[in-house]
Amino acid sequence: MFNGTTHGDLLKILAAVEPVDLKGLALLRKRSRQRQPRSGGWFPADVDSRKVAEAASEMIDYMHICRRSMDRLAVLQPVSVIKASFEEFSI
Amino acid sequence: MSALDDLQATTALLTQAMAHDAVLSLALAATWLDPLHFSERDYADAPYGHEEDPQALMLFATGMARECSRMLYVDLLEGLRQGWTFSEFDTAFCEGIKREYPYIPLDSIYDVIYGVPLEFYGLEQTEPDFLVNHPDFAAVLGGYFSVQPVRKAHYLDDDEEAISSEDMEAACKIARPIIDSLIKQDRQPYADLALLLMYLFSISHNTLVDYTTDEYWDGGWEPLEWEMDKLEIADEACDQARIVIEGAYRAVEVLQTEQDIHAALVANIRAVQTALERKDSHVTLAWPHRGRPRRTAKSYRRAAGPDAGLLLIRLCYAEEN
Numbered sequence: 001m002f003n004g005t006t007h008g009d010l011l012k013i014l015a016a017v018e019p020v021d022l023k024g025l026a027l028l029r030k031r032s033r034q035r036q037p038r039s040g041g042w043f044p045a046d047v048d049s050r051k052v053a054e055a056a057s058e059m060i061d062y063m064h065i066c067r068r069s070m071d072r073l074a075v076l077q078p079v080s081v082i083k084a085s086f087e088e089f090s091i
Numbered sequence: 092m093s094a095l096d097d098l099q100a101t102t103a104l105l106t107q108a109m110a111h112d113a114v115l116s117l118a119l120a121a122t123w124l125d126p127l128h129f130s131e132r133d134y135a136d137a138p139y140g141h142e143e144d145p146q147a148l149m150l151f152a153t154g155m156a157r158e159c160s161r162m163l164y165v166d167l168l169e170g171l172r173q174g175w176t177f178s179e180f181d182t183a184f185c186e187g188i189k190r191e192y193p194y195i196p197l198d199s200i201y202d203v204i205y206g207v208p209l210e211f212y213g214l215e216q217t218e219p220d221f222l223v224n225h226p227d228f229a230a231v232l233g234g235y236f237s238v239q240p241v242r243k244a245h246y247l248d249d250d251e252e253a254i255s256s257e258d259m260e261a262a263c264k265i266a267r268p269i270i271d272s273l274i275k276q277d278r279q280p281y282a283d284l285a286l287l288l289m290y291l292f293s294i295s296h297n298t299l300v301d302y303t304t305d306e307y308w309d310g311g312w313e314p315l316e317w318e319m320d321k322l323e324i325a326d327e328a329c330d331q332a333r334i335v336i337e338g339a340y341r342a343v344e345v346l347q348t349e350q351d352i353h354a355a356l357v358a359n360i361r362a363v364q365t366a367l368e369r370k371d372s373h374v375t376l377a378w379p380h381r382g383r384p385r386r387t388a389k390s391y392r393r394a395a396g397p398d399a400g401l402l403l404i405r406l407c408y409a410e411e412n
Contacts, residue, residue, distance in 0.1 A: 019113045019117075022117075022120060024120035024121075024123065024124045025116055025117065025120050027120075028106070028109075028110050028116055028119060028120055028123075029110050029116070031106075031110075041102065042102055042106055042119070042122075042123070043106075043119075043123040043172075044123075049162065049165055049166060049169070050162070052124070052165045052169075053161045053162040053164070053165045054161075055120075055124055056124040056125055056161050056164060056165050057161040059120060059121060059124040059125050060124075060125050060128070060157070060161070063121065063125065063128055
């Protein structure tokens, strides 16, 4: 599975992953562009509730996916490293 | 004044700044759209022992909305952020559920703990109360199927059957072929008559129609969980139960007012009885002519009146037959 993929390659792959474009984020960005410096609220207040429901639905599903991925990562079996040498830590 | 202005502007400035950072904006969006994700208490656990605690009930109900209706979920969150009282939350929750599942009998948030609320219409034909509470149905059993009360209700002991179970079973055997024949007519008022007999003998295959509340819970069934598919099933079952009961009452009126149908039912019951005695499985039943409806909707859902009864019979029972 990891044949030919180095630690550096893996980092590059992860760094190149585009952020997920969730509807909720788009609504927040849209609101931040409409300058409302004295609105006083943390969250957009004048968005159509159907759009908010869609965004909430997507967010809940997204977080389910994230949680599933985390659960899978948590039980990943360790990979035996047979050929590596660690001379600098010789005892 | 200027300091106050700055303070008021802080929230907006912070949210603007957060919107430009991928991680912070994701955190802000998640907090906005799904704060229950971060709840320390397990909102999905029914608050047994805290049935009177408004906070526990609101948390549980918000969790139910999260599972069953995202629209209701965001409405509740918005209301809570605006500082709704418990009473306002209660009203909004019940109205929201009613909007999407109009036949679920939910009147108060206090009812949500014990699963999706259901209303059972089942008849306890052998109980003395049956004769008192349902004289019209008892008259149909007695008048057409010769299922007579053992004694008058007020002379019965508490543990005594008002109508014998054996008589009911024998009458049910006669009713089944009659129901099959009524279903085949594919028109009213025969659909209503079929619904009446199914209701009277508790053979509609709809738990809400065939069981009483006590029978259901004594049967060991678990409360119906607040999940979207279960709510849809419960709503449909409640809708069907409503149609069966309405049809049964219409059919009683038909038997009282339409003499040819009354006579046909008497004759057909006699014919089935004779066939059963002769162990003859073939019996031809005849019903007076009635016209088909000119216009027929496709679904019984949210239909009303005789059309709903006919469609229910056509879609749920005729195909089964």
